[in-house]
Amino acid sequence: MSRSHIALVGKIAAIACIIFIVFCICFYKTIRTGFIEAQFDRASMYMQGEGNPQDFKKAREYLEQSATAGSDNAQYMLGVMYEKGQGASQDFSKAMNFYKQAANKNHAKAQYALGSMYDHARGVPEDHTEAVRWYEKSANQNNPAAQYALGYAYYNGIGTTKNIDKGLQYLQKSAENGYVKALFYIGSLYFEGKNIPQDTKKAFSYFEKAAYKGNHDAQFYLGVMYENGNGVKRDYTKAIYWYEKSSKTHSSAAFNLAKMYKNGLGVEIDYNHAFELLKRAANGNNIQAQYYLANFYDKGDNVPQDSAKAAFWYDKAAKQGDSRSAYRLGEMYIDGRGVNENFDKAFQLFQQAAQDGNVQAQLKMATIYFKGMNTPIDHNKAIEWYQKAANQNNSEALLALGNIFDQGLDVPKDQAKAVGFYQKAAEGGNVEAQLKIASFYLAGTNLPKNPAKAIEWYQKAVDQGNIQAMLALGQIYEQGIGTTEDYQKAFEIYSKGLSSHNADLQYAVGMLYAKGLGVSKDIEKARNFLKKAAQQGLVVAQREYAKLDLSNQVQDPNMQTVISYLQEAIKNGDAESMFILGNLYLNGNHVTKDTKLAKELFMQSCEKGFENACHILKTTY
Known part of the structure; x- marks a missing residue:
């Protein structure tokens, strides 16, 4: 065999060997890929309960085999299972490990999941910057969840420099991909006008898209917008439709729906259904519903009065920070209604509500210190609480401060300060303060005499139905005090209060x-x-x-x-009546004549300073 022939045979053998090796490698890869896919498919079937009973533990076992063989999908799914505690004990560290393996292979969902773990400090210290890094990798692969998370981060400046335009750009990409959270969030931004011009029509459009995808928050907002005619024509029927869609899981929707049934908006009034919806909302921890439910039980409004149930629901709402409920519950502890009487507990509740800015509670705290209710009198602390309520333009507190400075209760008397408080209280509609200001102007005490202003302030009190003001203003017109006599006006003013x-x-x-x-x-x-x-x-x-x-x-x-x-x-000491009755007995008019009794009556009348009686004693006896 020639050398050339031997060389040719060698080359052919080498090529055959290479082909064989490549074939083996390809065959191995095919088998390996098939194995990975087969194990992953088996895991999926156990996870979803397809062809077999659902079994997360077996699913995990198959996923581990597939993940070990290098499947990024299996690695991602194992991360999900360990994060949620499916088929294994919840273990954020293991979840992080599997997410990282898949994320480093450019698995979009794993990259998003990894970002979320950093964002919410699950298995690692909170790190919003690292979260943004992974969100961006995933978002660039068109993952809508990551686009939403990244958009949210840019829009609010979390883990990155705040960039409204960039944030909105990613949020809109996510929304265009049909991601419900993005649709709702963009709707809420337009609804509230947060960093962008408020646009209720755009808000409605985004909410509607999210609502049809089953987002209960969006359904609730659609109900609100239809109920109030905000961004869309008012339509109670449609409002009810969307509230009902979300009311089973959305407590605010249940609460609003309850109000519509109670008031007959778009439906026939149905107190029973309204009450059931209110209870559903209250059980869903809706503070408003808990307060109103307590109020209904407290007053017996369309339900049997039940102080114990009222106290229960006031307590629920108070523990969630509702100052109105804390105040009402405090009153119940004072009175021992539905709860055992307990001043200390009441005081704590009043203080809690007052510190949260509840005006009624602030007034209560002031009254407790002012009157010394189960605590030493402390006018200075009373003034502090009255001042807090006055800062909220509460007319009752302003009146109280006026009285304190007017009388000099633990403070130097200060008429100017007192008048200032009275004036503010009067301007706020406080009748008692209006009467004081009117009397000051009428008499010229504490304020320059000004009958016209006195009439003006008395009239304001009259317009609120105050009897004292009617008497005072009527007398001003009847007697012509600082103005021309006007009996007709006096009669009209007196007549206003006759029904009382x-x-x-x-x-x-x-x-x-x-x-x-x-x-x-x-x-x-x-x-x-x-x-x-x-x-x-x-x-x-x-x-x-x-x-x-x-x-x-x-x-x-x-x-x-x-x-x-x-x-x-006469029993009440009226001197003129003594004189009149004395005359009747003296002359025997309509009574048996009795000069002795007449004299006694004249003497009593004279002693009280009635001159006619004194005169008749001198001339007759």
Whole structure:
């Protein structure tokens, strides 16, 4: 065999050998790939319960074989299982290890998962910067979850320099990929106008897309927008539809839906269903629902009154930081309603609510220290709490501070300061403060005399239905104090409060009818109003009713009533009534003549300074 022939055979043999080796390698890889895929498929079947009962432990075993063989998908899935504790005890360190193996092979989901572990300090110290690094790797592979996480990080400056435009860009990419969280979050940004111009129409569009994908938060917001006509035409029916979609898991939706059933918005009023929804929301830890549920039980509003249940729900809401509930529960501990009476517990609750800015609780704390309720009187602490409430423009606190500085209670008297507080309280609608300011202007004390301003402030109090103001303002017009007499106006003002059955107003109206001032004279109406006032024990009305009946204006006076009213007035020390009854006994008018009794009555009247009685004693006896 020639050398050339031998060389050719050698080359052929070498080539054959190489081909064989390549074939073996390819065959091995094919077998290996098939093994990896087979083990991964078996694991998937056990995880999903396809063809076999669901068994996470067996799934993990197959995944471990596939992962050991180098499958990045298996490594990622093992990370998920260890993170969630599926088929093995939860182990964040092992989860991190498997995520890293897959992430380093450019597995997008593993890169996102790894970023999330750094973001939330699971298995590693919290590291937002490292989280962003992995989110970016995954986002660049078009992973919508990572795009959302990265967009959120840029938008809020978490783990990276804040960049609104870049953040919004990634968020929109995620939303375009149909990622629900991104759709909802962008909607919320437009709804609130957070770092971008508020645009409720755009918000509605994003919420709607997320809502149709089953996002309960988005469904809730759609309900809110339809209910209030925000970004869309108001439509209670659609609001109810979206609230109902999310109400089983979204407590705020259940609460809003309860209000709609209670008020009959888009549905027939249904208190029972509203109450069930309210309970669902309260059980879902909705603070508003817990407060309102407690309130319903407390007042017995459409449910049987139950103080114990009221206290239970007030307590639930108070523990979540609801200051209204803390205050109400404090009142229940004071009164021993639904709970055992416990001042110390009440004090703690009042203090908690007051420190959280609840005005009613601040007033309560002030009152406790001011009056010394189960604690030593401390006007300085009372002033501190009144001041906190006053800083919130609470008129009751402003009035109290005015009284404290007016009277100099543990502080130097300061009329100017007192008037300043009264003025603010009056401007805030506090009737008592309005009366004080009016009286200051009328008398010229603490403020320059100004009847016109006095009338203005009395009128404000009258407009709030205050009887004292009606009497004062009516007298100003009737007597022409600082203004022209105006009996008609006086009559109108007095008449405003007649429905209150106030004796002083009844007397004032009765006298105007008797004299025909500001109204046509009408003796019967005068007698009627004077009698009503007299029956309430108003001495001046008893006397004036008697005088009217004894005048020649009444043809058939009821002398039994006249004598009775005069005697009642005399018991209350009315000198003129003593004189009138004395005259009746002296002359025997409508009574048996009794000069001795008449003299006694004249003497009593004279001793009280009634000059007519003194005169008759001198001239007759």
